[in-house]
Amino acid sequence: MTSSGRSLKLTQPGKRPVPMIESSSSETLVSGDEVKALIHWFHQYAIDYPWGDNPTPYRVWISEIMLQQTVVSAAIEHFIQWMKLFPDIMTLARADEQAVLKAWEGLGYYSRARNIHKGARYITDSHSGIIPGSYDELIKIPGIGDYTARAILSLAFSQAFPVLDANVRRIGQRLLALREWQVRDDKRLLIQLESLIPHDSPGVFNCALMQLGQILCRVRSPECSLCPLSKSCQTRTLGLQGEIPAAKKRKIKEKESTLLLLASRGTVLLTRRNKGLGKGLWFIPSVPRGTEQPLLEALTEGTAEVLTLQERVHLYTTWKERLFPFLVVLKDVSRDIPSWVLSHEDDDAAWIQVSELDSYPTPSVYRKILEEIPPLF
DNA sequence: AATTCGGGGCA
DNA sequence: TGCCCAGAATT
Numbered sequence: 001m002t003s004s005g006r007s008l009k010l011t012q013p014g015k016r017p018v019p020m021i022e023s024s025s026s027e028t029l030v031s032g033d034e035v036k037a038l039i040h041w042f043h044q045y046a047i048d049y050p051w052g053d054n055p056t057p058y059r060v061w062i063s064e065i066m067l068q069q070t071v072v073s074a075a076i077e078h079f080i081q082w083m084k085l086f087p088d089i090m091t092l093a094r095a096d097e098q099a100v101l102k103a104w105e106g107l108g109y110y111s112r113a114r115n116i117h118k119g120a121r122y123i124t125d126s127h128s129g130i131i132p133g134s135y136d137e138l139i140k141i142p143g144i145g146d147y148t149a150r151a152i153l154s155l156a157f158s159q160a161f162p163v164l165d166a167n168v169r170r171i172g173q174r175l176l177a178l179r180e181w182q183v184r185d186d187k188r189l190l191i192q193l194e195s196l197i198p199h200d201s202p203g204v205f206n207c208a209l210m211q212l213g214q215i216l217c218r219v220r221s222p223e224c225s226l227c228p229l230s231k232s233c234q235t236r237t238l239g240l241q242g243e244i245p246a247a248k249k250r251k252i253k254e255k256e257s258t259l260l261l262l263a264s265r266g267t268v269l270l271t272r273r274n275k276g277l278g279k280g281l282w283f284i285p286s287v288p289r290g291t292e293q294p295l296l297e298a299l300t301e302g303t304a305e306v307l308t309l310q311e312r313v314h315l316y317t318t319w320k321e322r323l324f325p326f327l328v329v330l331k332d333v334s335r336d337i338p339s340w341v342l343s344h345e346d347d348d349a350a351w352i353q354v355s356e357l358d359s360y361p362t363p364s365v366y367r368k369i370l371e372e373i374p375p376l377f
Numbered sequence: 378a379a380t381t382c383g384g385g386g387c388a
Numbered sequence: 389t390g391c392c393c394a395g396a397a398t399t
Contacts (some may be wrong), residue, residue, distance in 0.1 A: 067394040071386050074393090108384030111397080145396045165394040183378075210394055219392065220388070247391065278383045316383040363383045 029175055029192040030232040035205070037228035039198070042208035045215065050079050055203065057131035057156040058089055061119075064151045065112050065143055072214065078107055089129050092120040101280050101361035108316070110361075114280060115143030133157045154202040162193035163206045167213025173245050174217060177234035181245065219245070252320050256289035259325035259369065260296070261309070264335050267351040268373070270360065274346040282360045284369060285341040285349075289324055295340060296328070305329040309372050314365040325369050 030038075049072065051063035062082060066075040085103050086092040092100070097117055104113035119141045123131055131152070132138055138149040150161040162168075164186055172189040173181050197205045216223045224236045235244045261284050262269040270282045287295065300306065309325040337349045352360060357370050 064394065065396095069382085069393055069395055070384075071393050073387095074385050106384070109382050109395090111382070112395090115396085143396065147395060151394070163394075166392080167394065206394090214394085250391075252390090273383090277381085281383070283383085314383070315385090317381060319383075321383085364385085365383085 028195065029172070029189075030196065030229050034229050034232060035196055035198070038208050038212065039201075039204060041228045042204060042211060046207070046211055047215070050076060050083075052207070055155045057133075057152060059083070060152050060156040061131060061144075061148070062116065064148045065116055066107060068112060068148070069109060070107060075107065078104070089120050089123055089131070092117065093124040093129075097280060098359075098361060102359060105361050105367070106364050110278070110281060112143055118142045119144070131156075133159070135161070151206070154197075154206050156203075158202060160194070160197050160199045160202045162190055162197045162202070163210070164190055164193075165210060165213075167210045167217070168193070168206075170219065170245055171209060171213050171217050171229070174222075174235035174241070175229065175233050177238055177240060177244060179244060179246065251318070253318055254320045254322070256322040256324065257286040258289045258292040259284045259286045259309075259323055260292065260299075261285075261325060261327050261369070261373075262299075262330060262338075262341075263327055263354075263373070264330040264351070266355075267335070267353055268357070268370075269335075269337065269341065269349060270352055270362075271341055271344075272348040272350070273344055274348060275344065278363065280361065282352075282362045282366070284325065284366055285343070286323075287340065287343070289322070292326075295338075296326075299328055299330070303331040305331070307374075309369060312365050312369060314363070316363075323365065323369070325372075327373065 049063075051059050063075070063079055066079055066082075082103050085099070086095060095117070097114065100117045101110060101113050104110060107113075122141060123129060127137070133153065135149050135153060138144050138152055139146070144152070147163055147165055150163045153159040153161045154163060164172075169181065169186070169189070172185070172192075178185065212227070212229070216227050222241050224230050224233065224241065227233065227236075230236050235241055269285060271285055272282050273279055296306065305328075307327040307329070309327055312323040312325065314321040314323055335351050341347075341349050354373060362370070
């Protein structure tokens with residue numbers, strides 16, 4: 001059974017524009033010789049990664065989730081540390097979510113970490129702790145979608161599933177010289193790859209394509225002269241490397257926030273988000289910039305001392321947020337929790353020893369601010 | 378089909 | 389600074 005049956009419905013021919021040039025290999029994307037050249041190129045120039053030499057289902061699963069929307073160099077160190085902390089599924093399933101999120105700190109897209117944690121418990125309960133080797137079962141695991149299921153099946157189980165990530169998609173788009181890439185092109189490309197993937201080494205084929213996209217067929221300034229697929233590449237034939245794929249513009253929303261880091265006798269007040277964006281992470285209480293005056297005055301009435309911390313910019317997905325943090329050292333004994341601190345629904349708040357801050361998962365920019373706290377205050 | 382995700386790398 | 393990234397989930 002091919003891999004396209006479940007995840008991808010075959011579509012009708014449709015009326016998309018034909019490629020501007022009919023290549024000699026319009027049926028097979030690339031020739032059999034080029035596949036061999038690709039594999040040869042991979043064995044000669046491939047980069048070794050920590051997850052590459054021992055591709056167990058667990059290691060492939062974790063690495064593939066880490067690599068979702070994440071450049072390889074950003075994931076390597078987290079993967080190494082993760083395997084020390086959670087060497088197997090049972091250890092991961094027994095860990096608490098806070099520790100899992102802490103291990104993920106800095107990688108972003110934290111729902112990935114929560115999904116891995118949920119997935120480990122699901123695998124423990126429903127599959128006796130063994131990662132299943134079928135597409136239909138893998139796809140049920142939280143955080144595993146079409147790409148990751150295919151990656152696990154090909155890399156860890158040696159099943160002939162091609163993968164379609166940003167690298168492979170870019171290679172396909174350039175081979176066909178398509179100025180626009182539509183959803184149905186994914187299905188078309190996967191069908192083509194299914195006829196090319198070697199059944200004795202599907203993982204090598206997939207890794208070779210992905211590393212080719214990473215090393216030679218880069219988004220900007222690809223090195224076509226070294227590419228094993230250049231003969232079939234219509235983008236190279238047409239000299240359109242600078243135009244395909246076209247850059248996508250994105251819109252950024254801006255906002256400004258004042259952070260009030262309340263401190264009292266060796267502790268600081270943090271809040272944990274339990275819903276929506278940043279779920280499970282700890283934050284410094286904040287208010288929209290400009291609304292902090294009444295709060296500061298109320299706090300300084302209790303003879304608080306206010307230190308200005310370094311201004312920061314927090315970039316995440318569609319947001320650019322300027323942060324204006326202040327350390328508010330309270331002199332009175334009470335450690336009440338002001339109501340404005342709980343700005344989001346279901347927020348928690350807690351006074352935390354400064355010496356223990358390290359174990360609380362928090363977005364990177366908040367980590368930097370917390371590290372700015374002076375030793376004595 | 379479009380948007381969101383509380384990151385970081387790279388030219 | 390803008391665009392991209394070994395995508396998935398949600399709307």
